[in-house]
Amino acid sequence: MLKVGFSDQFLYEELEHPLNERDLPREQLLQDEAIGAFKAWQEQQN
Numbered sequence: 001m002l003k004v005g006f007s008d009q010f011l012y013e014e015l016e017h018p019l020n021e022r023d024l025p026r027e028q029l030l031q032d033e034a035i036g037a038f039k040a041w042q043e044q045q046n
Contacts, residue, residue, distance in 0.1 A: 012021050 014024055
């Protein structure tokens with residue numbers, strides 16, 4: 001067990017499988033917002 005109260009081993013095992021063979025559902029959200037935030041981070045001078 002980790003401090004967060006659950007084992008993350010399952011998540012690491014899921015990531016080893018191709019997307020179409022994973023058990024966890026997934027949905028992409030807020031792509032435009034994420035891209036904007038990432039671009040702003042890339043443009044920082046420090």
